[in-house]
Amino acid sequence: MSFLSDLSPGEAAYIENTPPSGSKSRLIELGIVGGTKVECIADAPFGGASAYLIRGAVVALRHSDAREILVQRIPHASRMALGVGRARLRRWD
Amino acid sequence: MGLTRRLEDSQKPLAAQSPDETVIALAGNPNVGKSSLFNTLTGSDQHTGNWTGKTVAAASGRVKEKFLPEDFSGRLTLVDLPGTYSLKNGSPEEIEARDFIKSGAAQAVVIICDACCLERNLILALQILELTPRALLCVNLMDEARRKGIEVDLAALRRELKIPVIGTSASTGEGLSELMSAAAGVASGSITPPESPPFLYPPEIEELISGLPRADAIAVLAGEKPSEMTPELEALKKASEDSPPGYIADTILSRPVIAAEFIASEAVKSPSGGGYSEFDRRLDRVITNRYLALPLMLLMLAGVFWLTIVGSNYPSELLGALFDRLEGWIYTLCDFMPENVREGLVSGMLRTLFRVVSVMLPPMAIFFPLFTLLEDSGLFARIAFNSDGALSRCSGCGKQSLTMAMGLGCNAAGVVGCRIIDSPRERLIAILTNNFMPCNGRFPILITISALLCWGSKLSESAAAALVMTACIAAGIAATLGCSKLLGLALRSKPSEFRLELPPYRRPRIGQVIVRSILDRTLFVLARAAAVAAPSGLVIWLLANLRVGDASLLAHISGALNPLGAALGLDGVMLCALILGFPANEIVLPLALMMYTAGSSLGGSEGLFEVLTANGWTPLTCVNTLIMTVFRFPCSTTLLTIKKETGSRLWALLSILIPTALGIALCLVTTAIYKIYNL
Numbered sequence: 001m002s003f004l005s006d007l008s009p010g011e012a013a014y015i016e017n018t019p020p021s022g023s024k025s026r027l028i029e030l031g032i033v034g035g036t037k038v039e040c041i042a043d044a045p046f047g048g049a050s051a052y053l054i055r056g057a058v059v060a061l062r063h064s065d066a067r068e069i070l071v072q073r074i075p076h077a078s079r080m081a082l083g084v085g086r087a088r089l090r091r092w093d
Numbered sequence: 094m095g096l097t098r099r100l101e102d103s104q105k106p107l108a109a110q111s112p113d114e115t116v117i118a119l120a121g122n123p124n125v126g127k128s129s130l131f132n133t134l135t136g137s138d139q140h141t142g143n144w145t146g147k148t149v150a151a152a153s154g155r156v157k158e159k160f161l162p163e164d165f166s167g168r169l170t171l172v173d174l175p176g177t178y179s180l181k182n183g184s185p186e187e188i189e190a191r192d193f194i195k196s197g198a199a200q201a202v203v204i205i206c207d208a209c210c211l212e213r214n215l216i217l218a219l220q221i222l223e224l225t226p227r228a229l230l231c232v233n234l235m236d237e238a239r240r241k242g243i244e245v246d247l248a249a250l251r252r253e254l255k256i257p258v259i260g261t262s263a264s265t266g267e268g269l270s271e272l273m274s275a276a277a278g279v280a281s282g283s284i285t286p287p288e289s290p291p292f293l294y295p296p297e298i299e300e301l302i303s304g305l306p307r308a309d310a311i312a313v314l315a316g317e318k319p320s321e322m323t324p325e326l327e328a329l330k331k332a333s334e335d336s337p338p339g340y341i342a343d344t345i346l347s348r349p350v351i352a353a354e355f356i357a358s359e360a361v362k363s364p365s366g367g368g369y370s371e372f373d374r375r376l377d378r379v380i381t382n383r384y385l386a387l388p389l390m391l392l393m394l395a396g397v398f399w400l401t402i403v404g405s406n407y408p409s410e411l412l413g414a415l416f417d418r419l420e421g422w423i424y425t426l427c428d429f430m431p432e433n434v435r436e437g438l439v440s441g442m443l444r445t446l447f448r449v450v451s452v453m454l455p456p457m458a459i460f461f462p463l464f465t466l467l468e469d470s471g472l473f474a475r476i477a478f479n480s481d482g483a484l485s486r487c488s489g490c491g492k493q494s495l496t497m498a499m500g501l502g503c504n505a506a507g508v509v510g511c512r513i514i515d516s517p518r519e520r521l522i523a524i525l526t527n528n529f530m531p532c533n534g535r536f537p538i539l540i541t542i543s544a545l546l547c548w549g550s551k552l553s554e555s556a557a558a559a560l561v562m563t564a565c566i567a568a569g570i571a572a573t574l575g576c577s578k579l580l581g582l583a584l585r586s587k588p589s590e591f592r593l594e595l596p597p598y599r600r601p602r603i604g605q606v607i608v609r610s611i612l613d614r615t616l617f618v619l620a621r622a623a624a625v626a627a628p629s630g631l632v633i634w635l636l637a638n639l640r641v642g643d644a645s646l647l648a649h650i651s652g653a654l655n656p657l658g659a660a661l662g663l664d665g666v667m668l669c670a671l672i673l674g675f676p677a678n679e680i681v682l683p684l685a686l687m688m689y690t691a692g693s694s695l696g697g698s699e700g701l702f703e704v705l706t707a708n709g710w711t712p713l714t715c716v717n718t719l720i721m722t723v724f725r726f727p728c729s730t731t732l733l734t735i736k737k738e739t740g741s742r743l744w745a746l747l748s749i750l751i752p753t754a755l756g757i758a759l760c761l762v763t764t765a766i767y768k769i770y771n772l
Contacts, residue, residue, distance in 0.1 A: 009378075025179070025181055025182055025346050026179075026182055026592065028179075028346045028347055028350060029178040029179030029181070029182065029216060029217070030178060030213065030592065031212065031213050031216060031350050031353070031354075033347040033350045033351070034347075036350075041369075041374065041377060041595075042377050042378065042381040042478075043381070043383075044381065044478055044479060044481055044482050044491075045381055045382065045383045045386035045387070045479050045482070046386075046479070046480070046481075046482030046483050047482040048481055048482035048485050048486075049478065049481050049482065049485075049491075049591060051377070051381070051478060051595055053369055054213070055210075055212045055213045055354070055367075056209070056210045056211070056212055056213060056363070056367030056368050056369065057210045057213045057367075057368070057369070057594060058369050058373075058377075058594065058595040058596075058597075059592060059593070059594050059595070060478045060481070060491075060591070060592070060593040060594075060595060061591070061592060062481070062485065062591045065591070
């Protein structure tokens with residue numbers, strides 16, 4: 001189990017659980033409910049936020065908010081083929 | 094950027110009802126082309142944009158004749174509701190949209206969806222259908238969806254939602270007449286609204302709410318306030334407290350999401366990734382790249398400024414020459430007036446007005462369309478995303494970078510632009526610090542004084558001047574960040590959550606962009622500036638021409654200001670010009686020149702350098718003038734706008750105090766350094 005904020009660009013996951021707090025409805029209206037598939041598209045270059053593909057739309061969330069959302073990672077073999085995986089590896093070299 | 098006439102009109106009732114008038118509301122997510130559709134249908138001037146929350150106060154307009162159904166007599170009025178993701182969160186826009194829909198003031202609600210992102214859009218559509226069945230669905234941007242290989246089955250949507258569904262493309266006009274005739278049909282009742290709710294809740298919840306007014310009962314269970322609390326609803330609230338906390342509310346909130354997912358799976362066939370194409374993905378990877386993001390962003394802004402400055406030079410001169418000739422003619426035409434009235438009106442009022450227009454119009458007519466192009470293409474949302482990291486550390490929000498950039502064009506426009514920032518705290522910070530970005534009214538001073546400072550320098554003069562200019566803007570940015578941080582600490586509330594939609598890249602419609610940005614922003618800002626420039630021109634002329642003793646009033650004032658000016662490393666004249674430039678920043682320099690040459694009206698800027706150096710200008714005077722120009726109280730137009738946007742005199746006052754205090758402090762420091770080292 002990991003948090004939405006842990007995803008790196010190119011990684012996808014299913015939402016497990018949204019926070020019990022008041023920001024919940026704000027997430028729900030973006031379509032973030034249990035079982036929703038999300039994909040991390042990009043990290044903000046100076047940190048703090050990432051962009052996620054959720055139900056066909058790309059939405060940026062701050063890590064402080066994404067840290068409250070539990071997700072189940074999907075192995076990203078399929079996206080590897082498109083070169084996203086390689087791009088990810090390069091980030092740490 | 095919302096800088097439209099309707100700002101002033103927002104006090105009026107939304108829709109004046111008369112018997113032959115049918116009111117139709119437009120609702121939908123942000124970024125679905127709602128405002129664009131509204132514009133096309135009504136021909137009203139209202140700006141459309143590619144980022145969230147463009148429409149804050151509802152705008153209304155009459156539908157053009159050619160879109161009206163043939164058998165329709167009377168008038169169709171459209172009300173453009175603010176774009177929201179939901180109706181359940183209690184933000185001002187959501188409350189406005191929800192109350193309007195619930196009030197029944199509109200006979201029909203057109204729910205506008207983006208065909209490229211239908212699933213997410215349907216969530217709001219279902220929420221609206223829960224409030225009113227008198228609705229129809231407009232699937233907009235059909236052309237874009239087709240280009241992306243997305244197929245939307247309108248018949249399936251009709252079957253699932255049981256309301257009229259029309260596919261449209263606002264840019265080509267596809268489906269607009271059908272949309273209006275369906276809307277008129279729903280409004281008149283000739284198309285019967287569905288009788289069953291758009292989707293059902295799990296049985297245990299349906300059981301709880303059966304027999305009660307559905308919308309209110311659901312509101313109660315979701316933890317909202319219903320329009321009226323009846324004993325039955327009170328009982329329902331009690332009954333719901335038996336379940337585990339949050340369970341019912343969660344189920345209710347997430348139900349439309351699941352229903353939307355189901356409907357979209359029936360009606361939409363799209364390639365993987367949906368509206369977010371492989372091209373968008375690649376482009377985003379480059380634009381948000383850690384190493385490329387900053388250079389690309391700076392390059393883009395630098396390009397906009399370069400085009401603005403270079404492109405406006407010649408038209409400004411041309412306009413100036415034209416106005417000079419015009420002034421001559423008017424002067425001769427007015428020969429029936431007494432001599433001093435004629436002088437005051439023509440050489441005082443008219444000349445100042447012409448000066449402001451010829452300096453302001455060309456750069457704005459270039460800057461605003463360029464800006465709008467970037468905005469409509471979707472690039473601005475990426476800039477906001479990229480800069481959020483830096484700005485959030487300073488209690489700001491990524492969108493502030495956009496309002497800052499807008500402030501470089503015009504601070505009044507920048508302040509209004511702050512409406513795109515959701516959180517009240519961060520919006521206030523962005524409004525109060527916007528003035529640190531020198532607007533293009535201040536550019537002439539910065540450019541001229543930078544050039545004077547580098548006059549005869551060993552380096553290439555223009556390169557050195559450009560460097561000084563850049564330093565000025567960098568100082569403005571640093572001040573913005575620093576003050577945002579301090580204000581954030583002072584306001585001491587929690588940072589809001591940040592949600593920013595990165596819309597798919599769109600090819601901007603260049604023709605529309607140019608027309609809209611010139612009509613909406615350029616002329617609006619120009620009109621406001623002209624309205625203050627003309628009377629202040631008269632006042633300044635009076636000051637320069639009313640004599641007390643052996644000198645003009647103006648000379649007395651600048652004389653009186655001399656000690657203060659000297660303490661700040663300036664002189665009385667420059668200080669006086671800076672203060673009198675309150676109505677319009679562009680008159681500061683001509684004003685100073687007029688005082689130095691003891692002229693009685695604003696002249697040209699020939700021989701400016703000689704005049705300034707002859708009047709004892711040192712490098713310190715130049716530097717401090719630059720400082721006082723960047724750290725300057727907002728001009729009258731901006732100040733008015735700040736007061737309007739914050740709704741408080743206190744914040745307006747603070748917006749004067751902060752930059753002025755900073756400017757004075759900095760000037761004192763530079764003066765002290767200059768004196769100590771005896772430069």
